[in-house]
Amino acid sequence: MSRYRISELAGPTGFSPPGPAADADGRTAGRAADADAHGPPIACSLGASDMTERVREWTDMLGRAAGRREIDGGVCITFPAHAQLIGRLADLAVREQQCCAFLTFAILIAGADRVTLEVRAPHEARQLLPRLFAAA
Numbered sequence: 001m002s003r004y005r006i007s008e009l010a011g012p013t014g015f016s017p018p019g020p021a022a023d024a025d026g027r028t029a030g031r032a033a034d035a036d037a038h039g040p041p042i043a044c045s046l047g048a049s050d051m052t053e054r055v056r057e058w059t060d061m062l063g064r065a066a067g068r069r070e071i072d073g074g075v076c077i078t079f080p081a082h083a084q085l086i087g088r089l090a091d092l093a094v095r096e097q098q099c100c101a102f103l104t105f106a107i108l109i110a111g112a113d114r115v116t117l118e119v120r121a122p123h124e125a126r127q128l129l130p131r132l133f134a135a136a
Helices: 048-062 083-099 128-132
Strands: 067-071 074-080 104-110 114-120
Touching: 048 083, 074 083, 074 128, 083 104, 083 114
Parallel strands: none
Antiparallel strands: 067 074, 074 114, 104 114
16 A cells, blocks of 8 residues: 655645656555654555546535635535435545545535535645645
């Protein structure tokens, strides 16, 4: 399982995998993970091809958002409260947290018309949030 440091993920055009060190399967061996003394490493365990697909999934999901605002330690994204969309959102958030354990996600269902996704990151990783969760 590869781990990418936050500095390797946050390229000049956004969230992108590092290039030349990937093997034939798109995985990169031997990358040291940045560790926070009080939490999980600030790293992503996805290989390059899986990361590309995940970014596509987030782009599709964020294209359905009704609003976005900054919150303490992160971002809050509002979506219409449709059961299928909420299910897909929950699935995507769980899978994202599995590869990027430094992120935390909360899905809040508020009334019949909206659901919000709160994404928080430790201080060292907050510069990623606007790139990862920007309005599409």
